[in-house]
Amino acid sequence: MTTFTGLRDDVYRRPLVTALDRIDLAEGWTCVDVGAGGGEVSVALAEVVGASGRIFSVDNDPLARDEVAERAAKFAQVFAITQAGEELSLPMPVDLAFCRFLLLHVIDPARVLLKMASAIRPGGSLVAQEPITSAGRIDGSPFSYPEARHPDIGAFLPALVRSAGLEVIDAWAEAPAGAGPGLVASYVASLTGVDPGDDSIVLPPLVTVVARKPAN
């Protein structure tokens, strides 16, 4: 089982670790994390690929670049790039293209997946993790996520990945749940600005798709 010390407090850590174990992420890999945000996942990947690997941490928000640079200061092999997923262009093919909570925000998710697929070397892997936002519940009521362009993109993810020319190896949905103080409640408070108190929470299920680019 892969160890990700940097992701100890990530509420969606479990499906991420399962996916990365499924592809046998290892030392020396070259990866791209598209829509990397502050770079939590990029840095966690860097811990595994080590000094002989390389992580391209891509986001269209230039502020993310500074955050990644700060977080990745001790990982020389993390390269923060300001670029839109729709225009993804890297100096070399990657062993793994990864995205999480990205496609719900982009205008054209199919185009971004096509770009990610073309960045992968033949035989390499893709891991995409996107939510079904409306299936989350707080005290029984559906989550509201008004700023997302495709709040339920997770429900379409396996077919989208296939349409990008990739072979789906595994796909599943997983949702953290809880009540009262803890990681799940803090996550909801950070998203909504409201403390859910002792309400029951089921976070939006995250659909994970693990796929491979055909060898030729």
Ligand SMILES: C[S@@+](CC[C@H](N)C(=O)[O-])C[C@H]1O[C@@H](n2cnc3c(N)ncnc32)[C@H](O)[C@@H]1O
């Ligand atoms: C919700 S954050 C996810 C961060 C990270 N992937 C995670 O799971 O913790 C979404 C990120 O996608 C970035 N983003 C949105 N649209 C994008 C696009 N078209 N191309 C690249 N990045 C984009 C945003 O700037 C933001 O940093």
